[in-house]
Amino acid sequence: MSRSLMKVISAAALVCGPVSVGAGAAAGVPQLPLPPIGGGSGIVIDDRAECTLTAIGYDAAGRLVGLTAGHCGEPGAQVASVTYPSYGVLGRFVYADHELDYAIIQFDDARVAPARDVGGFAIDGLGAPARFPDVVCKKGRTTGRTCGVAWGDMMGRGSDTWTQMCVLKGDSGAPVVIGSTLVGMVNAYWGMGCLGPEVGTDINAILADIDSRDDVGAGFRPI
Structure with a gap:
């Protein structure tokens, strides 16, 4: 896709x-x-x-x-x-x-x-993309903290991540973590919210693209 x-x-x-x-x-x-x-x-x-x-x-x-x-x-x-x-x-x-x-x-x-910690949801580092059968969690504006199994990059694009987390409108941008390690960002869901899989982006692909621009954000690392 x-x-x-x-x-x-x-x-x-x-x-x-x-x-x-x-x-x-x-x-x-x-x-x-x-x-x-x-x-x-x-x-x-x-x-x-x-x-x-x-x-x-x-x-x-x-x-x-x-x-x-x-x-x-x-x-x-x-x-x-x-x-x-x-x-x-x-x-x-x-x-x-x-x-x-x-x-x-x-x-x-x-x-x-x-x-570094928002309501008990902590981020203390960066990690490799989630792969099956990793369990990932996110904290979103709408649905709060939810977790689910990671399916990996289902379409082979090299930057997408697919999981079975519950996400809804307003959760866009939510951090995806394994434990407290940031591995991705929530972008969308397939089909019906909280039933269809969540589709996001690997945080490493995002950071690499930011660094390639050599502008505001280059060299970004979470606190």
Whole structure:
């Protein structure tokens, strides 16, 4: 299945797309303590839709950046927190790749406390793609923490990951882990949410593509 076909299927099935929200997220001013934001945090994009942050960390230039699904927003889109709306805009999309379906967010480090653990869901390293019969878990804005068996790269593209985790609209971008090791990102599901398999992207393929651009995000590693 081509990545472009997966997007068509995703749209038709409301596959892990952003959840629409009403207007009115506060513009906000910096407050103390700063909101803890990390992999598994729900994010609001342009006060209209919600997705999930994959990971947060620093790139080689020392910028505080995060990852999410590419269909969640375009460059310039503003990012706020689902959990801490009063803190206002915390960052902006700076790049969106629609082939691998990932996006880079540059956060304002004066407004965010980067977190390694969000609600008991911790990320402490990077790992190889999940393969059958690995058990993987994710934390998403909509369905929270769910786990399931990994099927591997079913289509042989080298970047896709297939699992049997429950995901729904709004879980886009959710981190996929084995234990506490980040191995992928949630992008879509096949057929019916929480019944059909989840389809995502290998985190190593994403990071390799980011590094090849030698721009914001290059050298990114989670905190």
